[in-house]
Amino acid sequence: MTYAEVKELISIVNHSVLTNFELNMDNVSIKMSKNKDIMITQSTGNNVPNMQTTPIQPIQIQKTETSSVSEEITEQSGNIVKSPIVGTFYAAPGSDKPSFVKIGDKVKEGDILCIVEAMKIMNEIPSPYTGEIAEIYVSNEELVEYGQSLFRIK
Known part of the structure; x- marks a missing residue:
């Protein structure tokens, strides 16, 4: 395989x-x-014996700064390169090596922009666009989510 x-x-x-x-x-x-949410329901039918259940408390989700960053990104011109997977972002192929790209670099479609490590597999992220790196939204060794903005190319 x-x-x-x-x-x-x-x-x-x-x-x-x-x-x-x-x-x-x-x-x-x-x-x-992978884990999935489990929903427990209680039946009110007469043919079911009474059972004690423990209510599940709803999880409170707080907005993080990424929401405001996403809003700012959409207002700016250019193409956004997003992470195709969840993992750890690496700007360079090694700690002693220079970054794949920096702000102001010209890139062509297919050029490697970064590496995202997932499950000990190093995934090279190619540029889907030709242009100039206008912004880099994440830092080296930062955890990234699926769909999180990594670069803006204009």
């Missing part, structure tokens, strides 16, 4: 409704699982 096939398999399982997945093939064994 090639690296690209494993990467595609991870993406497919991640975006599916599956909660568990296992594959055994030749000398390769892959197991994946």
